[in-house]
Amino acid sequence: MSQGVARGDSQLALPVLRQAPQPTVADQVFAALQQRILTLALPPGTRISETEVSQKMGVSRQPVREAFKRLAKLGFLVIRPQSSTTVSLISEDAVLRAQFIRTALEVKTCRTACETRTDAGLARLGDLMEQQKAAIEANDPEVFHALDDAFHIEICRIAGVAYVWDLIQESKAHMDRIRMLTLNTSSQKMAYGEHIAIRDAIAAGDADAAEAAITAHLARITIRIEEVKAQDHSFFQDTRE
Structure with a gap:
């Protein structure tokens, strides 16, 4: 007599779940x-x-x-x-290396987003733009900085490459100290305007315009370096010739 599986027994093999590791x-x-x-x-x-x-x-x-x-x-x-x-003092070379890496990654991301954009994704970018505008009006640079990152993260998500932000975050940290040193109302308004250009290019599906807009946006770090040097050159450990 054949031995069948008793009713109620399961033949479905499932892995044992383990809790996600907590930060040490x-x-x-x-x-x-x-x-x-x-x-x-x-x-x-x-x-x-x-x-x-x-x-x-x-x-x-x-x-x-x-x-x-x-x-x-x-x-x-x-x-x-x-x-x-x-x-550590700020390394200008480290900042510019980070800018090079970030630009290479975000150019490809923006071009891809032009092909994969959705109404929902564009709506989320629009919402982030409204929040950025409110942060500028409230003169809250730390909130604007966080929303700036959120804008770039959302583009990665629209492109279907959210994991790219992890790579960007690893390289951009040296840029962030420069950004915080120069994050005033004027620079926030300029970044906001550049975000509009990036968003509009993605919405139009214009990959060349999106590449030009994101490249110009990230290139502004070189101007910010000079602004910081003019205020306090002692923050830097090296000077590019």
């Missing part, structure tokens, strides 16, 4: 310090110590040490053993 203490320390470096709450040249950070954050020194090493590897901290740890 070192991850949280890293994120907190990186955010403060990028927003200039910790300006270039600021001295910080493992002891001070561990005390203020209520953690042991080991995760702080790990976070320091990660930030140093990315070029945001300078660790001098037995001496001091300081927030």
Whole structure:
């Protein structure tokens, strides 16, 4: 007699689900310090110590040490053993390398978005534009900065390559300190106008216009570098000839 499967038994093989890993203490320390470096709450040249950070954050020194090493590897901290740890000065070369990488990625993304645009995606861009306008009127540069990123993220989503933003984020961090140093009402209005040009080109499906608009938008970082130098040249660790 054949042995069948008893009713109620399942032949469907399913994997055991595992909870998504939670950020470690070192991850949280890293994120907190990186955010403060990028927003200039910790300006270039600021001295910080493992002891001070561990005390203020209520953690042991080991995760702080790990976070320091990660930030140093990315070029945001300078660790001098037995001496001091300081927030790195801004590297102009690092900023321009980041701009090159970001431009290459976003040009392709914008061109693709011209082919894959949808009414829903364009509506989301329009909503972000309205929020940016409100942030300018409220003179809130930090909110505008976040909405600026959200605008670029949405273009990646429209293009069907949301993962590209992770690559952009890795490279653009050195650009962000320059952006925050020059993020005034005038620069916000200029960025807003450039966003309109990018959005309009994507809406029209004009890939060449979208490429030109995003290239010009990201090229403005070179002007911002000069603006920062004019205000405080001591923020920089090197000068391009």
